[in-house]
Structure formats: C-alpha cells, structure tokens
Amino acid sequence: MAHPSQLGFQDAASPVMEELLHFHDHALMIVFLISTLVLYIIVAMVTTKLTNMYILDSQEIEIIWTILPAIILILIALPSLRILYLMDEINNPHLTIKAIGHQWYWSYEYTDYKEIAFDSYMVPTQDLNPGQFRLLEVDHRMVVPTEAPVRVLVTAEDVLHSWAVPALGVKMDAVPGRLNQTAFIASRPGVFYGQCSEICGANHSFMPIVVEAVPLKYFQDWSTLMLEDA
Template structure:
C-alpha cells in the first residue's frame, strides 16, 4: 500500500525535479526548508523570538482578564487609589530591558554572520533588468568573455508537466554544494532585489552599485526565488532558479557551457 501511494505521488508531480524543489506551497505559513547556515540561523532566531512573544502575550492577557474579572462594577469592587508605585515602575522598566538584551545578542550575532565574507571559491554576478535576470560566472573566461547568460521566466505555454507556473526559467543558475560562494548583485536600470528564501538571501540590486552576499549550500536541490523590489509593471515575472549540484556535476556543466 505504501509503495502504491509513493508511485501515485511521483506520478502526480510529474517530474522528479519537483520533489527536490524548494518553493512556497499553498497556504504555507512556515519557512521553507533551510539550505544554508544563514537560513538555519534566521529560523532559529525566529523560534526564539516566538518564545518571548508567547510568554509576554500570555502574561498581558492574564493581567487583562484578571482586571476585567475582579474589577467589574457589578461586583462592587473598589479599586486602589494608588497612582504611583516606585517598585512597580522599576520592575516594568528593567524587565523589558533584559528581554530586549536577550533578543539583541543573538540578533547581532546573526547579522554579523550574514555580513561575514569568506574567501570564495566561485563568484557569481547577478544583474537585474526590466524584467529578467542575467548572470556572469566571471571566474571562467573564453576569448576574453565571461561565462554569461540571460534568465527569462518561462511562459505558461512552454511549461512541462511538473514545472511551476511563474517560477520556472529558461536558464537556471548552477552552483556547487559545500563550497563557499560569493554573489555580486547589481542592476542595469532600476532597483531590483535578488531574493531566495531557502538560502536566506535578499539583497537589493542598485544601479551603479555592487552588493554582495555569501552563500554556502549544505544540500542539493532546486531553490526558487523572485525579485522582491517593486521594479515596474512586470515585477512579478522575474523568477530566480538555483540548482545546487555536487561539485563534479557543476564542473561538467561549466565545461559544457564553455565549449558552447
């Protein structure tokens, strides 16, 4: 029975690639599965903040309900006439300070780790256009030209079975796993934003300026992203697709592209 169900799932999706894909699902409220240490840190920080948020929300709700219950006019309860309490004011000033400090320390650690740059083995340059992305692998040159290509969204009429509407592109980015990568992001016209949720990357693409992101892919897969800066009428049609593959497969892909 389990085997029949598994075969049915594979047939339903149509392609094995879609089973490896990381993309937003219908009614998804949680994060996508992390593929980089940075995204793991973002998710862990989010869960830690929720711990404090729930404690504070429950405590405030308890105080509110308790006040409404015990100080209902129909009960004839006479409230205290005290309008100032030094100890109480010190407590409710110091306690939030410690909570903010407990939140700030891991937040700053994560921010610094996101900005930290390790000597990259591969550099990818992403250039935003109205309305598509172009990419350059500047580490590989042939006849003084870098390995470069444009990446357009596939129209719905060209989608194959199992491919994702508004997310598939004609040329995917290939990157190796377990390798330190650097992505340089810029724009040729207006503001764009290069964002891939599974990687924990969201970097603005500004005309005349190079922004940088460091990536270390921990697993293979297909990761989907989109432009996250309102850049014009076709802003919603600038998907990003990254295919993370083993280093040997990446080298083979680079070789085939250079030969072309």
C-alpha cells in the same frame, strides 16, 4: 519552495537560513510569553473583586516594568546581531557570480570563468513542461556547487531590483551603478526558487530566480560543457 496553506518558512538550504529559522522561533516564543502575561493581567483585573483606591504610585512596579522590557530587548537583540554579522561575513568564496537585474530578467556572469555568462528569462506558461512551476521556472538556472561558499555580486542595469532566494536566506538590493554583495553556502543539492523583491515596473512579477545546487563533480561537468558551448 513554498506550498499552498503553508504557515512556516521554506525548508532551510543554508546555514544562515537555519539560524534565521531558530531566531524566528526564539522571537515568537518571547512574543507568546508576553501576550500570555498581558492577557492574564487583563483577565485578572476584570474579574477580581479586590480594589485599592489609595495607591498613587509604586516604585517597585515602575522598576519592574522598566527593567523587564530592557531585558527582553537584549534577549532579542543579541542573537539578531549575531545573525546579521554572519550574513555580512564573506570568507574566501570558492565561486563568485555577478547577478545583473534588468527589466525584466536576470543576467549571470561567472567571474571565475571568463566565458560563462547568460541571461535568465521566465518560461512562459504555454512552454512549461509537466512538473515545472508557473511564474517560477526559467530557461537558464544559476548553477552552484554544494558545501562551497558562493559570493553573489548584485547590481542592476536600469531600475532598482532585489535578488532574493528565501530557502538560502539571501536578499540583496540591485542598484544601478552600485555593486552589492552577499554570500551563501548551499548545504544540500536541490532547486531553490526566488523572485525579484523590489517593485521594478510592469513585469516585476515575471522575473523569477532559480538556483540549482549540485555536487562539485556535477558543477565541474556543467562548467566544462558551458565553456565548450561558449
């Protein structure tokens, strides 16, 4: 999760998020090089004593400043399109979960298990246990297995919401009457926090998302326990 004074992204917990981090570094390096070049040109023009009042145009310079930006855009666009394709690709999910946004909580339905469904509310500050995070902890976490493709079907019951977990590299709008889908693979066990990322009313800030990734054996034990309690 995020920490105070943090400058970078959260630690990646899925292959897609790792790709997003690499793309961020790639784009930032290009921005740095462009900024350095522009700064050098400005300093050189201000400090030089050489002047030429007779150059009205230069075909060579115009070709350079036309082709160079096109090359830079291609260098940014190609890896970006690749990541967009990876984010939209959903192949044979091992588990499908339906996430439903409400004002102001989330509901989860495990469609592969007919009787596993629950609501997920934020834990009030006065009810938090030591070590739990204010405005981020919920009473029922969404539990998923690690190293397995998980598909999340996202919708809403009332107004627009958005289901987002930064460490997993997922963000999908929840639209009433429409079923959107996203997918992720949790590459390591852990607890990953997110929040509704679409302004949805007075308590928009109080409907967190918590995904707990566990090894397959523990997920099977959890699902068995949930079915027994249903």
